[in-house]
Amino acid sequence: MFTGIVSDLGTVRALDHRGDLRARIATSYDTAGIDMGASIACNGVCLTVVGLGADWFDVDISAETVSKTNVGDWTEGKRLNLERALRVGDELGGHIVSGHVDGVAEVMAMADEGDSTRVTFRAPEALARFIAPKGSVALNGTSLTVNEVAGRDFGINFIPHTKAVTTWGEVAVGDRINLEIDTLARYVARLQEWG
Numbered sequence: 001m002f003t004g005i006v007s008d009l010g011t012v013r014a015l016d017h018r019g020d021l022r023a024r025i026a027t028s029y030d031t032a033g034i035d036m037g038a039s040i041a042c043n044g045v046c047l048t049v050v051g052l053g054a055d056w057f058d059v060d061i062s063a064e065t066v067s068k069t070n071v072g073d074w075t076e077g078k079r080l081n082l083e084r085a086l087r088v089g090d091e092l093g094g095h096i097v098s099g100h101v102d103g104v105a106e107v108m109a110m111a112d113e114g115d116s117t118r119v120t121f122r123a124p125e126a127l128a129r130f131i132a133p134k135g136s137v138a139l140n141g142t143s144l145t146v147n148e149v150a151g152r153d154f155g156i157n158f159i160p161h162t163k164a165v166t167t168w169g170e171v172a173v174g175d176r177i178n179l180e181i182d183t184l185a186r187y188v189a190r191l192q193e194w195g
Contacts, residue, residue: 001086001096002086002096003083003086003090003091004097004138004141008029008083009081009082009167010026011025011026011079011080012026012076012078015075015076020061021061021062021063022058023071025058025082026055029057029084031055034052035049040057040059040084042059043070043141044069044099044101044180045071045101045178068103069104070104070177079167081140094136095136097143098183101178101179102130102181103123103124103127103179104177105177105179106121107171107173107177108120109173110173113157115159117157118157119157121139121153128151128152130181130186130189131181133146133147135182135185137154137156137180139177140167142166
């Protein structure tokens with residue numbers, strides 16, 4: 001489990017296409033404190049550490065994960081939002097995030113509003129019903145509050161701090177973004193189906 005509060009910016013150092021995809025990710029985390037098998041959210045995708053070095057970790061990514069996320073867009077040098085798994089007693093600053101990406105949204109429009117940036121995303125048809133104004137979503141692993149919703153489109157306002165400590169300062173129209181809907185919304189919808 002994660003909170004959607006990004007705690008490091010990693011960089012894809014290498015990609016190795018085998019049966020699965022292996023990625024080496026540079027990090028400023030103290031890798032001496034990372035166990036083999038630990039979970040790290042990389043742009044919102046919960047991945048298992050399978051190798052460690054002084055300033056990097058390796059993860060294996062299945063073809064299934066590549067097909068359901070934006071991992072297929074990764075290239076060497078790409079920066080990633082990173083978050084270590086939540087530990088008992090940690091502050092829950094965002095919302096509960098599983099690291100299980102539901103689908104990929106697309107950046108449709110961007111507009112500066114003062115020092116902030118308003119970004120409009122388009123959700124996949126099957127996920128749009130789970131997104132509500134003032135609700136939470138995780139986008140590329142970042143816990144965010146939805147400002148408004150119109151059909152499949154929804155808006156998020158990025159403050160300067162968020163743009164500075166995550167990859168959101170680098171986003172562009174057309175980018176594909178990992179989307180995880182709020183767990184509560186998923187269960188409310190399921191209960192309504194049984195109503």
